[in-house]
Amino acid sequence: MLRGFQLFGLFSRISILNEMQYRANFFIQVFQSALTLTTGLIVMNVVFSYTQTLGGWTHAELLAIYGVFFLMSGLVGALIFPNIWAFMEDVREGRLDFILTKPEDAQVLISVRQLALWRLVDVIIGVVVLAIALTQIGQQSSWLQALAFGAALLMGAVILYSIILIASTAAFWSVRVWEMMEMIGSIFQAGRWPVGIYPDWLRLGLTYLIPVAFAVTVPAEALTGRLTPQTLLFTFFFTVFLAFISRKIWFYGLKNYTGASA
Amino acid sequence: MSAATQPVQELPAATLSDRIKMYMVAGRQAIIEQLQYRLANMMFMVHILIEPVIYLVVWTTVSEAQGGSVGGYTTAQFAGYYIIWTLVRQFNLSMGPHSFHWRIKEGRLAAELLRPVHPLQVDIGYYLGYKIPQVIYWLPMGILLWLLFRPEVNPELWQILVFPVALMLAFFVRFLFMWVLGLVCFWTERVDAIFELYFVLELLFSGRLVPLSVMPAWAQTVANFMPFQWTFYFPIEVLLGRVDPQALGWGLLAQLAWITGGYLFIMLVWKQAIKHFTAVGS
Numbered sequence A: 001m002l003r004g005f006q007l008f009g010l011f012s013r014i015s016i017l018n019e020m021q022y023r024a025n026f027f028i029q030v031f032q033s034a035l036t037l038t039t040g041l042i043v044m045n046v047v048f049s050y051t052q053t054l055g056g057w058t059h060a061e062l063l064a065i066y067g068v069f070f071l072m073s074g075l076v077g078a079l080i081f082p083n084i085w086a087f088m089e090d091v092r093e094g095r096l097d098f099i100l101t102k103p104e105d106a107q108v109l110i111s112v113r114q115l116a117l118w119r120l121v122d123v124i125i126g127v128v129v130l131a132i133a134l135t136q137i138g139q140q141s142s143w144l145q146a147l148a149f150g151a152a153l154l155m156g157a158v159i160l161y162s163i164i165l166i167a168s169t170a171a172f173w174s175v176r177v178w179e180m181m182e183m184i185g186s187i188f189q190a191g192r193w194p195v196g197i198y199p200d201w202l203r204l205g206l207t208y209l210i211p212v213a214f215a216v217t218v219p220a221e222a223l224t225g226r227l228t229p230q231t232l233l234f235t236f237f238f239t240v241f242l243a244f245i246s247r248k249i250w251f252y253g254l255k256n257y258t259g260a261s262a
Numbered sequence B: 001m002s003a004a005t006q007p008v009q010e011l012p013a014a015t016l017s018d019r020i021k022m023y024m025v026a027g028r029q030a031i032i033e034q035l036q037y038r039l040a041n042m043m044f045m046v047h048i049l050i051e052p053v054i055y056l057v058v059w060t061t062v063s064e065a066q067g068g069s070v071g072g073y074t075t076a077q078f079a080g081y082y083i084i085w086t087l088v089r090q091f092n093l094s095m096g097p098h099s100f101h102w103r104i105k106e107g108r109l110a111a112e113l114l115r116p117v118h119p120l121q122v123d124i125g126y127y128l129g130y131k132i133p134q135v136i137y138w139l140p141m142g143i144l145l146w147l148l149f150r151p152e153v154n155p156e157l158w159q160i161l162v163f164p165v166a167l168m169l170a171f172f173v174r175f176l177f178m179w180v181l182g183l184v185c186f187w188t189e190r191v192d193a194i195f196e197l198y199f200v201l202e203l204l205f206s207g208r209l210v211p212l213s214v215m216p217a218w219a220q221t222v223a224n225f226m227p228f229q230w231t232f233y234f235p236i237e238v239l240l241g242r243v244d245p246q247a248l249g250w251g252l253l254a255q256l257a258w259i260t261g262g263y264l265f266i267m268l269v270w271k272q273a274i275k276h277f278t279a280v281g282s
Helices: A001-021 A022-048 A059-093 A096-100 A107-110 A117-137 A143-172 A178-192 A200-209 A213-221 A229-256 B015-034 B038-065 B075-092 B097-106 B108-116 B119-149 B159-184 B191-204 B217-223 B233-240 B245-276
Strands: none
Touching: A001 A117, A001 A178, A022 A117, A059 A096, A059 A117, A059 A143, A059 A178, A059 A213, A059 B015, A059 B191, A096 A107, A096 B245, A107 A143, A107 A229, A107 B108, A117 B097, A143 A178, A143 A213, A178 A200, A178 A213, A178 B038, A178 B119, A200 A213, A200 A229, A213 A229, B015 B038, B015 B119, B038 B075, B038 B245, B075 B119, B075 B159, B075 B233, B097 B108, B097 B191, B108 B119, B119 B159, B159 B191, B159 B245, B191 B245
8 A cells, every 4th residue: 555655656756747848738728627617607507597406406505516526527637547548558559568567566556657737727626616615605614524525535536446447447358448438437527416416217327337426426415514424434335345346357357468569 | 652742632523423422432431430339339329428418407407496497498398409419419420620630640631632532521421421320329329318308399290301401401510610620730739728619619509508598698699600509409499399480491591601601611721721731651
């Protein structure tokens, strides 16, 4: 575990040095994030020009969900997706063999190599949106709530990582996994609305299949005082379960991998 | 070939039957390619369907909270709107600017320029053929959505008959404007931000997000000066049975006007773009 963090620190430093060469990308990222944010706010305004609450959430509370969504997609975009893309490319190009020969845990190695530094702009924007939303709601969050929020956020990130890892192991069998990643990306978009509004069949899918519910709605519930200890506990078990399963599937995939390079 | 600095020659006067034959070949290639990747295609379909389903759920929730209708649409009409949306989306799928970028970056364009037909023409043929497997893949999904959301769609016979025309023209409008956007790649490598801006404009002003008449008044005014509503809102409304004959006539004319404008613009920019183009490899 500690080794993992050390490796993460080392690779992050390299990534940061690398990204610092392209500072113009920072401004492009800011532009794109501002664009996404503006669109999201316009959409929300259109919806709330016709109604007071959506599935029991007020405008300010929905803004809080949007903040969490932004934050989470920043995290996924900065830390998880670049690594998974690189991993899938490595399988396709036959470079994965070199990673497997290294004396480190291969899952850890493929998971910490990349850091898309500028995507962290979204994390900052998410935090700002969240802060504004919380002031608008005007309700004091207790320390306990803040703690629950932090825990829920962390567990949400682990859940998303596990799901994306499971999906990406398909790369061991089929080289065309691009569509699958696109699909997961667009399903994640469903998370900008509270999962409670979706019909049952879809809500189940968004809870257990592609667990957007745990990644976005649960942390937002923690901050708006809707989270029950039961849900948090269940989230914890679900996180452990998924992390375990994804590792099993990863090993199973590795066993099937036959190597492609010379 | 090391460098193609030669401007592309004008098309030799191809006969109409040559042109049609070329479309058929490009179209068949698209069909064969698509049928190879069935699983990937199903996933792509889910990727496309999830977007309108989200909008539909949001507006269903709003509409039900407001007693069954919002902005002139009943809950069931929203369902109809977004289900037709999915068909229109299948049809107006065009070559994304990213493919254009790839085509230039990988040096594919160099080879394409050597052909005696304009790449635009090949793309048209390819994407027309592409529609056939896409619609086949769409059918089960469309039926499923129909059963799940119970839409209310009641077009007159003439509206049903005109719908394919509006649909086809919608494809051409979108296809040409995406191509225009693709031409930006001739001048700059950093195109992502520009593409994103385009898609945001499309989202807000095409009826892709929500029926245009539900948008605020300022957005509707802006939309009138843009081509986007003719690619989503108009064809959907036709099949939904909400367009009267007069509006229908004007709509088709507007589609044709944007198509002509887009085509002329491409021809104009293309000449400049190709001068800018230096090929490496292939």
